[in-house]
Structure formats: structure tokens, C-alpha cells
Amino acid sequence: MxxxxxxxxxxxxxxxxxxxxxxxxxxxxxxxxxxxxxxxxxxxxxxxxxxxxxxxxxxxxxxxxxxxxxxxxxxxxxxxxxxxxxxxxxxxxxxxxxxGKGFPESVGKCLLVGGGTGIASLYDLAARDRERSHVLLGARSQRDLMGQEDFAALGVALSIATEDGSTGSSGLVTALLERELETATNATVFACGPTPMMRASAEIAAKHGARCFVSLENPMACGIGVCQGCAAPRANGGYALVCRDGPVFDANEVLWEAMP
Ligand SMILES: Cc1cc2nc3c(=O)[nH]c(=O)nc-3n(C[C@H](O)[C@H](O)[C@H](O)COP(=O)(O)OP(=O)(O)OC[C@H]3O[C@@H](n4cnc5c(N)ncnc54)[C@H](O)[C@@H]3O)c2cc1C
Ligand code: FES
CATH class of the missing domain: 2.40.30.10 (Translation factors)
Structure with a gap:
């Protein structure tokens, strides 16, 4: 494109x-x-x-x-x-x-996990696959949640968690993911949000044998692969440029412990 x-x-x-x-x-x-x-x-x-x-x-x-x-x-x-x-x-x-490169196609159930501003990266994905998508949104409190009404209007399955319990379940969105994966078969996880949330999503998905794709939000300067400012460490060595090679990566490609 x-x-x-x-x-x-x-x-x-x-x-x-x-x-x-x-x-x-x-x-x-x-x-x-x-x-x-x-x-x-x-x-x-x-x-x-x-x-x-x-x-x-x-x-x-x-x-x-x-x-x-x-x-x-x-x-x-x-x-x-x-x-x-x-x-x-x-x-x-x-x-x-x-x-950048967006989310790949998948088969089976799609579990979309959005935290904070990462929620904004997931709306189009939910709209593409309404039937198969279950959207899990997390934020500190209700006033921090983005786009809740838009997701509801899509008619997708929608679950919410807030850390202060002001709306939805009280706690982290990753707890919702854990719960969903306990019963889901053939699910793919798509996560975007703070790095610890994406890392936890990747670990939970791996524990349940589900594939996981993350959209990294490293700070960027150029956005077009020139400045090297958005480099993310790869699990198999070296670095990927989030703007050019991502922002979406298979979670297994990311060396989480070395992420900024
Ligand atoms: C691919 C991609 C998509 C994004 N999409 C959205 C979006 O849809 N909506 C949205 O609100 N934000 C999004 N972000 C994050 C957004 O780019 C930053 O919040 C923004 O650049 C901050 O700019 P600023 O000048 O206001 O803050 P700055 O003055 O640059 O920074 C303010 C504070 O935020 C921190 N910060 C800056 N950038 C980031 C970042 N990327 N991640 C975490 N902390 C950061 C800084 O360390 C500092 O503490 C996205 C980032 C990426 C890489
Ligand atoms: S933001 Fe410049 S190389 Fe990625």
C-alpha cells in the first residue's frame, strides 16, 4: 500500500x-x-x-x-x-x-487485548472479523478507556477490566485473557498496550498453546526506517525496526526481557 x-x-x-x-x-x-x-x-x-x-x-x-x-x-x-x-x-x-505492517490473517477465535492507548490499534481488526472477535479492553479507570462505545456498536463480544473497578471487572485485562484461554480452542491473541501487558499476554498465550501477535509502541522519530530510534530486540538476535518491520510482531520474535 x-x-x-x-x-x-x-x-x-x-x-x-x-x-x-x-x-x-x-x-x-x-x-x-x-x-x-x-x-x-x-x-x-x-x-x-x-x-x-x-x-x-x-x-x-x-x-x-x-x-x-x-x-x-x-x-x-x-x-x-x-x-x-x-x-x-x-x-x-x-x-x-x-x-508499517499490520496484523496477519488468522483462523479460529480472535482474542483482541487492548490496554490504554493500545486499544486504538485494535478497532479495525475487530471490525474486519466481527463474528470471530472477542475484544478485551483494559484501562486504569473508566475515564481512561478509549472507544468503548465504538466497539460495542460493532456488536463484537466485549469484556472490560479496570484497575480501580470503575467499570467492568476489577483488575488487569490479562486476567480476562487467562480466563478466556482456559476454555477457548484454536484461538489467536492480538495484543497492544504497555510493554508489561503485551509481555504478560504473550506468556499467557504460550501457556495455553495459542499464537500471539503484539503491536509494539516503541517511541519513534522518523517512522520510515531511517533513524533506527525504534529498534526492538529480537529473540533470535539483533534488532528489528518497529516502524518498518512491525509494529506487529509474532510475540515469540521479541526478546521481552531486553525491551525498553
Ligand atoms: C505504532 C504506534 C502507534 C501508536 N498509537 C497511538 C494511538 O493510537 N493513540 C495514542 O494515544 N498513542 C499512540 N502511540 C503512542 C504515542 O505515539 C505517544 O504517546 C506520543 O508519541 C507521545 O508524544 P508526546 O509528545 O505527547 O509525549 P512525549 O513528550 O514525547 O512523552 C511524554 C511521556 O510519554 C512517554 N512516551 C512517549 N512515547 C511513548 C510510547 N510510544 N510509549 C510509551 N510511552 C511513551 C515518554 O517517555 C514521556 O514519559 C503509538 C505509538 C506507536 C509506536
Ligand atoms: S522510527 Fe526511525 S527507524 Fe523506526
């Missing part, structure tokens, strides 16, 4: 509760993307005056294409996302993408 580099018009940039926001961008000639691919977004709006601080774009999952707009769900965590949150309708944000 070819990638675009375009200054896209902001259609909407709305507060979704907590630190979460939904950015809707008009991207003419968007070529489409595979579930799990991402875009690099300028850290804030583009204007006639170049801003060099911060300089580097920020990676964001393609959440979905909806009502003619490319949607990104993001959490304001630092300077780049705070500047992005200031973008108003009609202003422009630079988009480069779609980038």
Missing part, C-alpha cells in the same frame, strides 16, 4: 473524557490501510511559520476511517500530543502514512 504525505484538514478534534481525544482528519485520496498500521502526525498544527520544537512527528494508530474522515484516538501524554490537542477545525496537521 502506498503512503501519503499530506497536510490534512482537521474536521474535528474532540474531548473524549479524561486525557483522551478523537482527531478526525480529511485526507483526500487516503489509500486505505490494514488493521494495525499507523500514521506519523506532526506534533500540532502546520502553519506558515515552521515550528522546530518539538520537531519530530508522533506515531498514532489508524483507528478507523469513518464518515469520510481518518480517525485517530489519542491520549495527551506530553508536549506533542498537547499541541495536537490545540488543533482546531479547519487547521492542518501533517499526516504521513499508512505505515
Amino acid at each position: 502506498t503512503s501519503l504525505r499530506v497536510d490534512a484538514e482537521v474536521a474535528e478534534n474532540r474531548d473524549e473524557g479524561g486525557a483522551n481525544r478523537r482527531l478526525r482528519l480529511r485526507v483526500p485520496d487516503w489509500p486505505g490501510s490494514a488493521p494495525g498500521q499507523f500514521v506519523m502526525l506532526s506534533p500540532g498544527v502546520r502553519s506558515s511559520v515552521e515550528r522546530f520544537d518539538p520537531l519530530l512527528p508522533r506515531p498514532m494508530a489508524v483507528y478507523r476511517v469513518h464518515d469520510g474522515c481518518l480517525e485517530v484516538l489519542y491520549k495527551v501524554t506530553g508536549r506533542g500530543t498537547a499541541l495536537l490537542a490545540d488543533a482546531r477545525s479547519g487547521e492542518r496537521v501533517r499526516v504521513v502514512g499508512p505505515l
Whole structure:
């Protein structure tokens, strides 16, 4: 799939509760993307005056294409996302993408495990395989959960865990995964979220003989395989570039104990 580099018009940039926001961008000639691919977004709006601080774009999952707009769900965590949150309708944000390799096809049941901002990488995958998908979402508390209504509207099986018990089960999303894998046969796990959550998902999947694919969220500088800033250690030696070789990897390919 070819990638675009375009200054896209902001259609909407709305507060979704907590630190979460939904950015809707008009991207003419968007070529489409595979579930799990991402875009690099300028850290804030583009204007006639170049801003060099911060300089580097920020990676964001393609959440979905909806009502003619490319949607990104993001959490304001630092300077780049705070500047992005200031973008108003009609202003422009630079988009480069779609980038990276997405989730592979699978057979049997799909267990999608999303934690925190990692949830955004899974919506398109759930939409692709509604019948076979069981989505497990986890967050610290209800206000941190992204996209809950969208997943519910897909009609997929949906289970939620929050660490403070404000919605769904109380505890970690990986406990839901463990429970599902106790009875599931021929399931594939697809996980995205904080590294410890993905590592735990990989270990639980391995214990139950299930395949597991993870979408790594290493910080990125270029997004196109040039800067080497996103390197992830491989289990069989050397490093993979998360932006170019991933962000999706078979969990067995990752040397988890050496992950940043
Ligand atoms: C492939 C990919 C897809 C992503 N998709 C999404 C998405 O859909 N929605 C979303 O909200 N976020 C997503 N992220 C994470 C997002 O890119 C970072 O949160 C963002 O770059 C932070 O930028 P900032 O300038 O606001 O924060 P910074 O000022 O750069 O950092 C603020 C704090 O966050 C930490 N941080 C920065 N980047 C990351 C990261 N990648 N993982 C963990 N901690 C980080 C820093 O160490 C620092 O403590 C994705 C990352 C990758 C690699
Ligand atoms: S982000 Fe530059 S090589 Fe991956």
C-alpha cells in the first residue's frame, strides 16, 4: 500500500473524557490501510511559520476511517500530543502514512487485548472479523478507556477490566485473557498496550498453546526506517525496526526481557 504525505484538514478534534481525544482528519485520496498500521502526525498544527520544537512527528494508530474522515484516538501524554490537542477545525496537521505492517490473517477465535492507548490499534481488526472477535479492553479507570462505545456498536463480544473497578471487572485485562484461554480452542491473541501487558499476554498465550501477535509502541522519530530510534530486540538476535518491520510482531520474535 502506498503512503501519503499530506497536510490534512482537521474536521474535528474532540474531548473524549479524561486525557483522551478523537482527531478526525480529511485526507483526500487516503489509500486505505490494514488493521494495525499507523500514521506519523506532526506534533500540532502546520502553519506558515515552521515550528522546530518539538520537531519530530508522533506515531498514532489508524483507528478507523469513518464518515469520510481518518480517525485517530489519542491520549495527551506530553508536549506533542498537547499541541495536537490545540488543533482546531479547519487547521492542518501533517499526516504521513499508512505505515508499517499490520496484523496477519488468522483462523479460529480472535482474542483482541487492548490496554490504554493500545486499544486504538485494535478497532479495525475487530471490525474486519466481527463474528470471530472477542475484544478485551483494559484501562486504569473508566475515564481512561478509549472507544468503548465504538466497539460495542460493532456488536463484537466485549469484556472490560479496570484497575480501580470503575467499570467492568476489577483488575488487569490479562486476567480476562487467562480466563478466556482456559476454555477457548484454536484461538489467536492480538495484543497492544504497555510493554508489561503485551509481555504478560504473550506468556499467557504460550501457556495455553495459542499464537500471539503484539503491536509494539516503541517511541519513534522518523517512522520510515531511517533513524533506527525504534529498534526492538529480537529473540533470535539483533534488532528489528518497529516502524518498518512491525509494529506487529509474532510475540515469540521479541526478546521481552531486553525491551525498553
Ligand atoms: C505504532 C504506534 C502507534 C501508536 N498509537 C497511538 C494511538 O493510537 N493513540 C495514542 O494515544 N498513542 C499512540 N502511540 C503512542 C504515542 O505515539 C505517544 O504517546 C506520543 O508519541 C507521545 O508524544 P508526546 O509528545 O505527547 O509525549 P512525549 O513528550 O514525547 O512523552 C511524554 C511521556 O510519554 C512517554 N512516551 C512517549 N512515547 C511513548 C510510547 N510510544 N510509549 C510509551 N510511552 C511513551 C515518554 O517517555 C514521556 O514519559 C503509538 C505509538 C506507536 C509506536
Ligand atoms: S522510527 Fe526511525 S527507524 Fe523506526
